[in-house]
Amino acid sequence: MTPFLSRRDLQFQLFEVLDTARLPERPRFAEHSREVYDDVLNLAYNVAEKYFANHAREADLNEPHVEGGKVKLVPAVKEAMEATRDAGFFSAHHDEEWGGLQLPWVVTQAVQANFKAANIASSGYLLLTLGNANLQRVFASPEQKEKYMRPMLEGRWFGTMALSEPHAGSGLADITTTATLREDGTYSIRGTKMWISGGEHELGENIVHLVLARIAGAPAGVKGISLFLVPRYRINEDGSVGESNNVVLAGLNHKMGYRGTTNTLLNFGEGGETIGEIVGEPGRGLAQMFHMMNDARIGVGIGAVMLGYAGYMASLDYARERHQGRLPSSKDPHSPPVAIIEHADVKRMLLRQKCYVEGGLALGLYAASLVDDLNTGPEAEREDVHLLLDLLTPIVKSWPSKYSQEALSDAIQVMGGAGYTRDTPVEMYYRDNRLNPIHEGTEGIQGNDLLGRKLTQANGRGLELLLARMQADLKAAEEHAELNDLRVALGTALEQATTALQNLLGRAAELGPDRLLANSTTALDLLGHPVVGWMWLRQAQAAARALPGSRGDDADFYRGKVHAARFFAHYELPKVRVWADLLASADTTTLEMQPEWF
């Protein structure tokens, strides 16, 4: 079986590029060690291989469907959830008092990367549940956590995020689901929620929906939205599962990919009362959701990375095995065909994939390490870390979503007709990943978030911090001559990007908000490419440091890192200039286009 990720690379990212092995110096991780992390990662790989990879295609071919009023999944999904629970991964990053291992977030993300690469659709049930529980951990009352979160950490109950409605997807401000206060302080919930992943299934004893709704009389817009815990089945005094809470499955969505993750239309309060509990104060719903958004968006970004990664692995395997054609310099028809990995254009496609997925993984794990710094790093730095993480989040979410799709297109192309069939996995990854630029905030939303909010908050302190870190690494890279190409290209790209952004943002008042944001999605590339270039600089630096003492496979691995960095310098970073020019020009072509001209 083709591996779905490179374990060597995951180790490299965590322990050679990032300082993960030093996290046990922090009090929260004092019980840990490098060996603990290695063991956890090995366990994750084994669970992913045995219980996730085994049914990725089966679940794709046998979509969730309604049978006897219940949503049926292939049985292997439940086995995967049980194996995950038995391995402790529903609670691994939680406090010991909640049964967790207090795993750092960066290790948690590396663990989840295995499940995502092996089977993104089944990983969805786990990750939605973890996201839901994480929100409860921060905002729910102690009683609520005991009631709702504990069974989720025990892997017995599952969770969803129920935000969108049929008429309100990206525009959450316009949701109309209502919450009416009941005498006992709970709320009666009525409305319809759309695109709810994991909204109905029989994987566990209960499903806890986190529902955005409006309390009667609340103001219009986002300020009138509150957040509610709404179980599928009501919960008895003793915590056991009781009668139906009248959350009714109104339909399943049939998607291009991610087919194993059931996606639902749910009616709340149909055929009886749906009762929910408010989380925190009224009117804080969207703010609470957004507080968790960094985590969720990093998670989506890493999911995208891992789909691309699995495709890269598959096409790399194929390129080594498949023999076809001859080099241009050798047209002797009697010579044997070469392995296609020898063809320059195939190498180009493999290098591009390598750059996108290993660069994306470096970025995702870097962001996850910032989450750790935010929670457990030096107190004095936390405000800065927060601003930096805020700035990077739209890039961490959108960049891999976009470029993993490019990588997967290359994976298909390397494999030719075979890649276009269901006999190989890459067409499935390609269908799966196309969701990632849509959910958890579309590219347009990420672009507006980056350009309209993150770059300007705290007087642009986030960008300042980012540049300081990048400049420090650029400086340090000077000692390795083999990094010169990337160092110079990155310096140039960074200069172009920051000049363009500062130029544009400096004219914000003059331009007005519509024109300022007219090309905001370009900002994702404009800053994203240098940021990933920086991730390659960090990887190549680590490789260059290790190379002199390395031999055999290790030396090959490090040479590949250094060479991929050169590829990023020559083939990717020169694009930055085009984006910089466009953004700096505050181009009005789209604004001036009239709908009736189409």
Add this chain to the structure above:
Amino acid sequence: MTPFLSRRDLQFQLFEVLDTARLPERPRFAEHSREVYDDVLNLAYNVAEKYFANHAREADLNEPHVEGGKVKLVPAVKEAMEATRDAGFFSAHHDEEWGGLQLPWVVTQAVQANFKAANIASSGYLLLTLGNANLQRVFASPEQKEKYMRPMLEGRWFGTMALSEPHAGSGLADITTTATLREDGTYSIRGTKMWISGGEHELGENIVHLVLARIAGAPAGVKGISLFLVPRYRINEDGSVGESNNVVLAGLNHKMGYRGTTNTLLNFGEGGETIGEIVGEPGRGLAQMFHMMNDARIGVGIGAVMLGYAGYMASLDYARERHQGRLPSSKDPHSPPVAIIEHADVKRMLLRQKCYVEGGLALGLYAASLVDDLNTGPEAEREDVHLLLDLLTPIVKSWPSKYSQEALSDAIQVMGGAGYTRDTPVEMYYRDNRLNPIHEGTEGIQGNDLLGRKLTQANGRGLELLLARMQADLKAAEEHAELNDLRVALGTALEQATTALQNLLGRAAELGPDRLLANSTTALDLLGHPVVGWMWLRQAQAAARALPGSRGDDADFYRGKVHAARFFAHYELPKVRVWADLLASADTTTLEMQPEWF
């Protein structure tokens, strides 16, 4: 129902951008008139709407499968073929003596554009048959044409191209199917062919496979390959269909898209003898195939365009209807959400689609008009037309294959979650079109063809001719001030592209073939973008000429053309510089990457 193409645009391309209405001045088309062409196009649209669009999704959801040893398709496919036959479209471009209308190739392509946009998969059965018949028309003997081609033009028999084998897809030089001369001058064919579209079905009375095979003792490589007519059922003396010819279905390929087009693995000579007739002389097989390749590749390019076009239409419709969010300048939560077509980023995605698909259509039809010039234009110009067409063909095939995928990604993105589901057609188009960069010569093959052959043949005369035509149009555009942006951007891009190409090609001997071609796929973009920019200049010129006398919808249509041209100038052509720099540098990064470093 959302239209699958803009009939207004098709008219514009044929009669306002191209001089199609003047073709009746040529003797072969003397019976024609603009009205004849309009009628034919109306008929094509109606057949496409009624008999092709009706089952596009049905055929996608109900893939061809084997039942009782036969390949079953949804019944609507056969109805579509019958309607197409009854409308005369199996023979429309053929000579009157063969029952045809002698339609020009450009009109034939415009006709087929309708079927492709309405249902690419079902159009495949028609187009494979036409391609097969076209090859016979040029290379088969009169007896063979009577025997094999006539029933195909009558829509009774169908055709395939049987080139690839399991171990030889892109590398056709290595095929091993054998042909052994029989006493009666026919050949006994043995071997296995892979990826044969339309290889088995019950749509007609017979299937004629055009099979590449090696006669025993033939030299290795392409020079030893001959072409054979191999019917599924042997043909009786009276032309009727006889016993099985032992072409055995060994399996169906299950693809990501294009699902309605059955794709087969075929064994020739299994369980009995398979008899075929040679086409022309031995050893000419690949040359004969390549002679038809221009047509086939233009056809694939236009197919890609039409998938993108149908997606553009669907997302445009959706963007007008769907209301979501507010402009950045208007955050009042009490204001109603706007139609998403008002959002700058949605306009950007629609403009990009418009540029890619309308530009691609202009290019495809321009190439088709060159085929007409080659066959019926002034004799003295034909050699030049041939060189120009040869040069453009790899771009006509590859550019829309790549950029329609970008367009379709945008179509999905505009439609958000809805676009990702099977409730709308765009996810299907996206899956369908991903085949186009693979079949009929991969991108890598097109790149090598362009850079390694077409740009240098006849001492670069093709590029000279292209530049002369482009410069003439650039000159003519000077009279329209509203075209200045595109005119200047195109002039710059063209200069960058030609300088880079001439620079690289001038060093060919020094670089050697491997390095010369190391980045050849980049040449497809490098020349493709200016060529499509030129197509936009031609469209915008036609629109600018017509605008002063236009009102209402017409004026809006023309303004849209002029504005899209500006978009292409601002958002697309600046990319050319990046490709020019890469190609001119003769970058060796891919060549130097070692397989073991991945």
